[in-house]
Amino acid sequence: MFRDREEAGRALGEHLQRRLTGESVVLAIPRGGVIIGEYVAAALGAPLDVIVPRKLGAPGNPELAVGALAVADGEEIALVDDRTVIALGVPSSYLQAEIERQRREIERREAAYREGRTPAKLEGRVAVLVDDGIATGLTARAAARAVSRHSPREVVVAVPVAPPETVREFAAEGLRLETLETPSPFGAVGRFYLDFRQVEDDEVKAVLRRHGNG
Incomplete structure (x- = not known):
């Protein structure tokens, strides 16, 4: 249990100081991940930038994820939860329209958050993707795949809290996940913060204005 995102970010930063080597850049997933990312970037002496993956919502129920989308160099990286899509009978035409809608939202948010700053350089660096927690990890996996297109030395997903089954899934996919706590049963990320x-x-x-994105 964490008091708030500041406490979680400081603890995660200290953990990563011991676990990472080489030049890093921190990529925070808005919005809560940016608060975590500020303290992680300070601990690592690294620049801070954002990456904006988006959930692909189900027809009539946008809070239910049927996939996730991230964008790298203008190319869409979409992960689709096939079991959910089949169970709900989601048509391919809907998925394509939802991908396009979320792509536009990604581009809008990235431009708004960066306020004219160029994206951080990732090539040859350790790219540390930070959020305030993950449940299924679908959006984080989409983001990690997008980041890998920029030739980083390594991609690391780092969160204060994640369920043990998601940790196992990341390991099975060869994705490095650093986390402080893996409680079970899990539920929602907000359960593990007094102030969320x-x-x-x-x-x-x-x-982001306080931290040059390098």
């Missing part, structure tokens, strides 16, 4: 208030866009922008 919503982070606003203006706060994300303020954090």
Whole structure:
């Protein structure tokens, strides 16, 4: 259990100081991940930038994920949960329209958060993808695949809390996941914070202004 994102970010930063070597860049997943990322970047002496994966929502129920999308160099990296798509009978035409809609939202959010700054250089660096926690890890996996297109030395997903089954799934896929706690049963990420208030866009922008993205 963490008091808030600041406490979790400081603890995660200390953990990564011991676990990582080489030049790093921190890529935070907005919005809550940016608060975590600020403290991780400070601990690692690394630049901070954002990556904006998006959930692909089900027809009539956008909170239910049928997949996730990230974008790298203009190329879409979409992960689809085939079992959910089949169970719900989601048509391919809907999926394509949802991918296009979320792509536009990714581009809008990245431009808004960066405020004209260029994306961080990833080639040859350890790319550390940070969020305030993951449940299924679908959006984090999409983000990791997108980041790998930029030739980093290594891609590391780092979160304060994740369920043990997701940790095992990441390992099976060859994805490195660093986490502080793996409680079971899991439920929702917010259960493991005393203060899990919503982070606003203006706060994300303020954090990014304080940290050059290198």
